[in-house]
Amino acid sequence: MSTTVPLIEARNVWKRYGDNVVLERLNLRIDAGxxxxxxxxxxxxxxxxxxxxLGEEPPDKGAILLDGQPLRMEPDSERGIVFQRYSVFPHxxxxxxxxxxxxxxxxxxxxxxxxxxxRAAEEEALTLLAQVGLASAQRRxxxxxxxxxxxRLALAQSLIARPRILLLxxxxxxxxxxxxxxxxxxxxxxxxxxxxxxxxxTHDLKEGFALGTRLFVFDKVRADPQEPNAYGANVTYDLxxxxxxxxxxxx
Amino acid sequence: xxxxxxxxxxxATAITLALLPFVLVLLAYVSFxxxxxxANPNDKLLPAVTSIGAAIERMAxxxxxxSGELLWWVDTAASLRRLTTAVAISxxxxxxxxxxxxxxxLFSAGLSPFVASVSMIPPMAVLPILFIVFGLGELSKxxxxxxxxxxxxxxxxxxxVREIPRELIVKAQTLGASTWLVILRVVLPLALPRLIDAxxxxxxxxxxxxxxxxxxAATDGLGYRIFLVRRYLAMDVILPxxxxxxxxxxxxDRVLRFVSRKAFPWHNMGASV
Numbered sequence: 001m002s003t004t005v006p007l008i009e010a011r012n013v014w015k016r017y018g019d020n021v022v023l024e025r026l027n028l029r030i031d032a033g034x035x036x037x038x039x040x041x042x043x044x045x046x047x048x049x050x051x052x053x054l055g056e057e058p059p060d061k062g063a064i065l066l067d068g069q070p071l072r073m074e075p076d077s078e079r080g081i082v083f084q085r086y087s088v089f090p091h092x093x094x095x096x097x098x099x100x101x102x103x104x105x106x107x108x109x110x111x112x113x114x115x116x117x118x119r120a121a122e123e124e125a126l127t128l129l130a131q132v133g134l135a136s137a138q139r140r141x142x143x144x145x146x147x148x149x150x151x152r153l154a155l156a157q158s159l160i161a162r163p164r165i166l167l168l169x170x171x172x173x174x175x176x177x178x179x180x181x182x183x184x185x186x187x188x189x190x191x192x193x194x195x196x197x198x199x200x201x202t203h204d205l206k207e208g209f210a211l212g213t214r215l216f217v218f219d220k221v222r223a224d225p226q227e228p229n230a231y232g233a234n235v236t237y238d239l240x241x242x243x244x245x246x247x248x249x250x251x
Numbered sequence: 252x253x254x255x256x257x258x259x260x261x262x263a264t265a266i267t268l269a270l271l272p273f274v275l276v277l278l279a280y281v282s283f284x285x286x287x288x289x290a291n292p293n294d295k296l297l298p299a300v301t302s303i304g305a306a307i308e309r310m311a312x313x314x315x316x317x318s319g320e321l322l323w324w325v326d327t328a329a330s331l332r333r334l335t336t337a338v339a340i341s342x343x344x345x346x347x348x349x350x351x352x353x354x355x356x357l358f359s360a361g362l363s364p365f366v367a368s369v370s371m372i373p374p375m376a377v378l379p380i381l382f383i384v385f386g387l388g389e390l391s392k393x394x395x396x397x398x399x400x401x402x403x404x405x406x407x408x409x410x411x412v413r414e415i416p417r418e419l420i421v422k423a424q425t426l427g428a429s430t431w432l433v434i435l436r437v438v439l440p441l442a443l444p445r446l447i448d449a450x451x452x453x454x455x456x457x458x459x460x461x462x463x464x465x466x467x468a469a470t471d472g473l474g475y476r477i478f479l480v481r482r483y484l485a486m487d488v489i490l491p492x493x494x495x496x497x498x499x500x501x502x503x504d505r506v507l508r509f510v511s512r513k514a515f516p517w518h519n520m521g522a523s524v
Contacts, residue, residue, distance in 0.1 A: 075424035086418035
């Protein structure tokens with residue numbers, strides 16, 4: 001653990017839905033530049049934790065801190081997200097999907113750019129599309145793209161907003177193994193090129209080991225067989241991984 | 252032999268099948284009509300196709316003796332003006348209210364039960380109130396149609412907006428969108444094709460309220476004419492008017508569908524992202 005203020009810190013976080021305790025006494029620290037993979041069984045609170053970092057859910061107890069300050073309890077452009085599905089806007093072309101963040105930021109009233117500013121945004125969007133390998137698809141609509149291409153688009157779209165933290169919620173879970181491997185290479189490149197801090201939920205342990213600089217395993221520490229929901233999950237393993245070597249073997 | 256559920260018609264077969272019911276109804280009409288006319292040449296109930304043709308000519312091409320107007324076209328223009336005005340107003344109200352209720356929980360909590368209750372009031376029951384308040388002119392007819400279909404459109408849009416995946420709304424916020432921009436750049440464009448669908452579905456009701464209002468108090472309009480000539484059992488006018496109304500309604504529906512396909516190519520691509 002570093003002595004500086006971590007980028008993200010969870011302090012004694014509890015979360016319950018009704019009688020179902022999802023997370024209990026969760027403590028963790030994530031430094032800037034880390035690539036954290038979170039694995040665990042279904043229903044162990046991985047996604048709940050991600051939603052809390054996103055600001056969609058408040059913790060019941062404890063606090064989540066960003067740079068040592070309490071997190072803003074609604075999504076904003078500090079934290080980008082790629083979901084497993086519904087990550088891109090069906091009514092916008094590929095290019096417009098990527099340009100959207102700049103239009104939203106630079107034009108607060110109408111959310112659209114014109115003239116030179118529009119061309120500047122287009123240029124940046126095209127650069128990002130080239131990075132994710134979608135330059136030739138810029139005029140198409142998302143529904144004309146394959147699942148892998150949609151996730152590439154979602155990554156480019158998030159990155160143009162320059163988030164400090166990129167949250168990935170099982171982003172490659174619905175993809176074929178071969179495509180998934182291409183996406184691993186891409187997301188590693190993007191993580192390094194954009195100096196991101198990444199928090200990735202996955203249910204694929206191998207994917208977690210392949211991509212992360214650190215691996216969190218969420219699981220229940222205590223279990224009551226009569227009342228399986230009485231205790232919540234916690235970080236049971238926090239493994240620092242050595243990933244400087246080309247560990248990306250095909251999944 | 253395949254199962255019935257798997258049998259699909261070829262294009263030519265499909266067209267033939269589509270025309271078949273129309274042809275059958277027409278043939279049935281002609282045969283019943285000639286049967287009745289053979290028994291009584293003055294029968295007014297099922298006029299011959301030729302006398303319907305003569306009536307159309309009289310209404311559409313010959314100026315009326317009383318006013319010098321071509322009644323068919325005067326009626327059509329009056330009805331279409333009322334209908335399109337009312338539908339446009341209803342669509343605007345429905346869109347604004349629907350998006351507000353669908354996208355903003357605070358507004359929804361305050362207004363949803365109210366809108367749901369208002370949409371349950373039978374519009375025809377308040378027609379007398381409209382006549383009393385707005386008089387017998389154009390306004391009360393337009394208000395009746397708006398009263399009848401705007402709440403339905405609003406509730407439909409509200410439902411559609413709520414169906415927008417939560418992920419998209421969150422995503423827009425992570426890209427820096429304010430509430431206003433989420434609505435302007437995400438919710439509104441996703442709701443617009445739904446609005447056209449909702450308007451298409453409510454056109455039937457709009458015509459119903461239009462004809463009803465015209466039947467009760469008007470001096471022109473398609474509904475007015477039908478109810479006027481009913482006194483003389485003038486089936487030779489009523490039947491072509493009904494067919495004309497049907498054709499107008501059908502054309503509107505097709506035009507809206509065409510607009511939807513041209514303006515929102517992504518909407519009809521099938522895959523839901």
